[in-house]
Amino acid sequence: MVTTPNELKAYFATIAxxxxxxxxxxDSERIINRQLSNLRYPVLWLEVPSIGLSRNGxxxxxxxxAFLTLTDKALDxxxxxxxxxxxxxxxxxxxxxxxxxxxxxxxxxxxFDMAGAQSEYKAxxxxxxxxGWRTEFELVGAACDxxxxxx
Numbered sequence: 001m002v003t004t005p006n007e008l009k010a011y012f013a014t015i016a017x018x019x020x021x022x023x024x025x026x027d028s029e030r031i032i033n034r035q036l037s038n039l040r041y042p043v044l045w046l047e048v049p050s051i052g053l054s055r056n057g058x059x060x061x062x063x064x065x066a067f068l069t070l071t072d073k074a075l076d077x078x079x080x081x082x083x084x085x086x087x088x089x090x091x092x093x094x095x096x097x098x099x100x101x102x103x104x105x106x107x108x109x110x111x112f113d114m115a116g117a118q119s120e121y122k123a124x125x126x127x128x129x130x131x132g133w134r135t136e137f138e139l140v141g142a143a144c145d146x147x148x149x150x151x
Contacts, residue, residue, distance in 0.1 A: 012046040063139045
């Protein structure tokens with residue numbers, strides 16, 4: 001069950017490990033501080049989510065966030081960049097397919113529909129010559145089952 005930002009982070013860290021990716025969580029400063037020295041590509045980077053609360057029987061949390069799949073290619077390696085974009089797009093789809101499959105397990109750990117995800121190309125994102133995709137998504141998890149809860 002994904003009910004907190006740390007649980008979302010742990011979930012994505014598991015996906016990254018399963019896909020043999022390095023994992024970063026947080027704002028751009030965290031990933032930039034690790035570049036040029038200790039990032040292992042490809043990278044799955046989860047941005048800190050925004051969280052909305054609503055009621056549907058109990059209280060539910062909607063996590064709105066984005067993840068990036070990145071690799072590094074030199075500025076003058078156009079063929080490498082094109083291939084990297086395909087590879088990172090495939091990796092993005094693997095992450096989304098994993099989220100979709102996990103959301104369909106019983107008991108349902110969270111609600112997710114990959115049809116609502118939106119990906120955009122990210123070129124030369126940083127001094128490390130990162131290339132890839134940024135994908136926005138929504139994931140709905142429970143805050144509590146009790147209609148009167150305050151969590």
